[in-house]
Every structure is written in C-alpha cells, then in structure tokens.
Amino acid sequence: MTEPADQVLQGYRQSIDNIDAALVHMLAERFKVTQAVGRHKATHGLPPADPGREERQIARLRQLATEAQLDPEFSEKFLRFIIDEVIRHHARMQA
Ligand SMILES: O=C(O)C(=O)C[C@]1(C(=O)O)C=C[C@@H](O)C=C1
Numbered sequence: 001m002t003e004p005a006d007q008v009l010q011g012y013r014q015s016i017d018n019i020d021a022a023l024v025h026m027l028a029e030r031f032k033v034t035q036a037v038g039r040h041k042a043t044h045g046l047p048p049a050d051p052g053r054e055e056r057q058i059a060r061l062r063q064l065a066t067e068a069q070l071d072p073e074f075s076e077k078f079l080r081f082i083i084d085e086v087i088r089h090h091a092r093m094q095a
Helices: 005-043 051-067 072-094
Strands: none
Touching: 005 072, 051 072
16 A cells, blocks of 8 residues: 555655754754854954864865765855854954
C-alpha cells in the first residue's frame, strides 16, 4: 500500500521543522559565546576580526562539508555570513 503523496510530504516537512529548530538553537548558543568573546576583546583592546583564525575555520569547515557530501562553497558562504555578523557585533561593542 502506498502512502498518499501529501502524507509523505508532511513527513519530510516534520523533519525539516525539527532540523530548522536545531539550527536556530545552535545559532543562539553560538551568538551567546561570541557575545562573550566580543566583551573579552573590547575589555582587552583586541581587534574585532582575526583573519588567520577565520582562514583556519573555513578550511576546516570546507573539509567537514566535503566529507559530509555538503557543497563546500555553500558551507564557506554560510560561515562567512555568520562571522561577518559577529564581527559587526564586536565592532559595535568597541565603538
Ligand atoms: O574567535 C574569535 O576571535 C572570534 O571573534 C569569533 C569569530 C567567529 O565568529 O568564529 C568571529 C570573528 C573573528 O574574526 C574570528 C572568529
């Protein structure tokens, strides 16, 4: 017996909703940590951006993405987007 098409789609969407919720929670935790990093950098006069660290993070993530069969270009763009936002937050704290 085949499941009706709309039930199949609903099943997929339930999984997508769970994954999206996990992504939001993970991002919230990441930004909590980077807020603390921003305060630490502001207190100690450290620059908002650390290009060397970013290069290592991107290389690592691209490798992980390839192993996980995720497009490494996409994973780099995604991390770049997040890091750029973090740098903006850090810079605002130092203004
Ligand atoms: O590790 C740091 O120094 C951070 O400020 C965190 C972070 C990141 O979001 O991962 C953000 C900015 C830096 O350029 C590098 C990394």
